[in-house]
Amino acid sequence: MDFFGKRLSGPFTIPSGIVTTATSIIQHFFDEVPEVGVMTTKSIGPDPRQGNREPILSQYAPGNFVNAVGLTNPGMSASAALLATLTIPEDRFLLTSIFGGSLEEYVAVAKCLAPFSDGLELNLSCPHAKGFGMAMGQDPELVFEIIKAVKAAVDIPVIPKLTPNTDRFGDIVRAACDAGADALCAVNTVGPGYTSAYGHPILSNGAGGMSGKGILPIALKCVREIRAVCELPIIGCGGVSSSHDVLAMQDAGASIIGVGSALTGMTTTDIKDYFKVLASPEPSVANTAESKIRYDLDMAFKPVTLIENQTVCDDIVLLTFAEDFQIKPGEFVFLWVPGVGEKPFSVLCDKPLQLVAINVGEFTESLMGLEPGHETYLRGPYGQAVAPLTQQKVIAVAGGTGLAAVYQIARDNPGSQVFTGARTAERLYYLNECRDIASVHVATDDGTAGFSGRVTELLEEYLKTLPSAELKDLVFYNCGPEPMVHAAVAVQNRYAQPHQIFSAIDYLTKCGVGICGACATPDGQRLCVDGPFLNPPKTASTP
Ligand SMILES: Cc1cc2nc3c(=O)[nH]c(=O)nc-3n(C[C@H](O)[C@H](O)[C@H](O)COP(=O)(O)OP(=O)(O)OC[C@H]3O[C@@H](n4cnc5c(N)ncnc54)[C@H](O)[C@@H]3O)c2cc1C
Ligand SMILES: Cc1cc2nc3c(=O)[nH]c(=O)nc-3n(C[C@H](O)[C@H](O)[C@H](O)COP(=O)(O)O)c2cc1C
Ligand code: FES
Structure with missing residues (x-):
């Protein structure tokens, strides 16, 4: 199909802020997912924004979500540099989503990013980031002014994205058309809405925008209203997941179909398969797309009872809980402390549940003195479990809290070797437990325990002694600070x-x-669904 001078490879997009939010992921999808003909970026504003602290996403029913990401983005200058690195295939359209806090900001961001984009989507509709988007998007006069000013500033298509959260939707559509919009996108999230668990708001922001299956009827209504008053191309999104939804969107008047929340929980391979099926011209194939949606995804928090908080050293604690937790080696969980936030952790041990935390910021600082009995919850497990082949011997290489990610791998694979390193002896923990299940090799930078030097040097000393017949049956699992992992990979x-x-x-x-x-990796995977253990190791420094 044709879209502003490009013959698109496929009729789909992934709406702004979902999956394709980093240039490495965008490039990967350009290269490998032709069904996504329009690539929409995360919304980009004038200045860098960290966005809200986690939790940023909550699932209130299967396939239905509330999010308050808070317009996280690196700002227009850094984004321009990143977008410039993309190789955009001839048959893909790069739609850069932008936002601002004023008309002048929209124009500045538009001018900055237009040279690297095929078109601009104006986010006039974010329901939870105060001062941006939706307030302006609910006012037809402001919508008119912003679109007119951006149109005057750039010479690529300008596509306002409209909020459904207004009783003046028709007026806004007309204002957008009168101002010269080249196409329209509908809808952004609905709400704001609120989710809670155990008497606490889940999102750190309290409220957030609702997306997923439940908002499809609202999206269809809005797309129909647009088509009733204008002939502009429409990007239709909101709750689309099945081939039936795609047909309904097309019937309502959309020519590009956005599929966003439906991709939750899917690995990169799952997404490729899903779009292939959804785009199939054969209805009996396309109709199976819905069966790939992860309605089984579990984001519910389970209460866990902290019974011991053991200090390893100034900035490392070992947390022991009363419960066991079913998790496979390689998977991870989120620990939620209401009022503080949630963060991902490997599970050092499943029976009883044990986590180890190193203090690097706000959340982990709060764990240092967390009293036994304090209210805590887990969600998960997430990620891909690791599965060494039966003939393979595991070599686990850990630095710092990386031991938490590899202990269970070693435990469940007899004959494993554990290499664990730390700056000083006082930073080592869980050594006796490791010695019970594996051969343990310890290194400290200052020589206060074990080998004096880096754990990767110790690893090389060991590997040198092995005959090639043994080397070919090894499998390595590395976890720790990034420089340690790179050094381990270089040795391996x-x-x-x-x-x-x-x-x-x-x-x-x-x-x-x-x-x-x-969690984008440099080669466009997402650590949380494709990893956390990735092969081959994807780092900025490895080709
Ligand atoms: C799958 C997985 C398993 C993990 N397992 C463990 C574990 O077992 N034990 C453990 O102690 N930690 C683990 N971590 C890391 C842990 O989640 C982070 O240290 C924690 O989220 C930091 O939160 P904070 O609020 O303390 O710091 P923040 O205040 O959020 O951040 C402090 C500083 O660190 C930066 N930062 C925060 N997180 C990261 C990150 N992941 N990568 C790069 N920079 C970051 C921030 O930008 C900021 O500059 C794991 C992370 C992942 C993804
Ligand atoms: C996690 C998340 C982040 C989002 N970020 C943005 C954003 O930055 N800009 C934007 O215009 N819309 C954003 N949206 C809204 C989506 O682009 C889309 O309009 C909405 O989710 C409805 O589609 P869906 O039901 O298929 O997800 C976000 C939605 C989610 C779930
Ligand atoms: S995609 Fe959100 S953390 Fe991985």
Whole structure:
């Protein structure tokens, strides 16, 4: 199909802020998901914004979500530099979503990003980020002024994205058309709405925008209203997941169909398969797309009872809970402390549940002195469990709290070797437990315990002694600070093939279910659904 001079490879988009929020993911989808012909970026504003602290996403019923990401973005200048790195195929359309706090800001962002974009989507409709978007998007005069000013400033298509949260939707559509909009996108999230668990708001922002299956009827109503008053192309999104929904959107008047929340919980491979099926011209195939939606996704918090908070050293604690927790090696959880937030953790041990935390910021600081009995909850498990082949011998390489990610892998695979490193002896923990289940090799930078030097140097000393017949049956699991993981991979590459090496690097992980894209790896995977252990190790420094 044609869209503003481009013959698109496919009729779908993923709406702004969902999955394709980092350039590495965008490029991966350009290269591998032709059904997504229009690539919509995360909304970009004039200045960098960290957005809200986690929780940023809550599921209130299967397939239905409330989010308050808070317009996280690196700002227009950094975004321009990132977008400039993209190779946009001829048959894809890069739609850059922008927002501002004033007319002047919309124009400034538009001018900055237009040279790197095929079109601009104006986010006039974010229901939870105060001062941005929706307030302006609810006022037909302001909508008119913003679109007119942006149109005058750039010479690429300008596509306002409209909020459904207004009783003046028709007036707003007319204002957008009169101002010269080239197409329209509808809808943004509905609400704001509110979710709670155990008497506490789940989102750190309190309220957020509602998306997913339940908002489809509202989206269809809005798209119909647009089509009733104008002939402009429409990008229709909101609650689409099945081939039936796609037909309903097309029937309402949309030519590009956005599928967003329906992708929650899917790995990158799942998403590729899903779009392939959804785009099939064969109805009997397309109709199976809905069966791929992760309605089984569990985002509910389960109460856990902290019974011991053991200080390892100034900035590391070992948390022991009363409960056992069913989790496979390699998977991870979110720990939620109401009023403080939630953050991802590996499970050091499942029986009883034990976590280890290192103090790097607000949430982990709060764990340092967390009293036994304090209210805490877990959600998960998430991520892909690891599965060494039966003949493979595990070599686990851990730095700092990375031991939490590899202890269970070693425990469940007899004959494993655990290499654990720390700056000083006082930062080591869980050694006796490790010695009970594996051969343990300890390194400290200052020589206060075990080998004096880096754990990766100790690893190389060990690998040197192995005959090649043994080397080919090794499988490596690395977890720790990024420089340690890179150093471990560099050593392992000298003795083994890339398919034997798996690494988990703690990229910033916010939703944990694949939707926000915060955990993008340099090669466009999402750590929380595709990892955390990824093979081959995807790092900025490895080709
Ligand atoms: C799958 C997974 C498993 C993890 N397991 C453990 C574990 O077992 N034990 C443990 O102590 N930690 C673990 N982490 C890391 C832990 O989640 C972060 O340290 C924690 O989220 C920091 O939160 P905070 O509020 O204390 O810091 P914040 O206030 O959020 O951040 C402090 C500073 O660190 C930066 N930052 C925060 N998180 C990250 C990150 N992941 N990557 C890069 N920079 C970041 C921030 O930008 C900020 O500059 C894991 C992370 C992942 C993704
Ligand atoms: C986690 C999340 C982040 C979002 N971020 C943005 C954003 O930055 N800009 C925007 O215009 N819409 C944003 N949206 C709204 C979506 O683009 C889309 O309009 C909405 O979710 C409805 O589609 P869906 O039901 O298919 O998800 C976000 C939605 C979610 C769930
Ligand atoms: S996609 Fe949100 S943290 Fe991975």
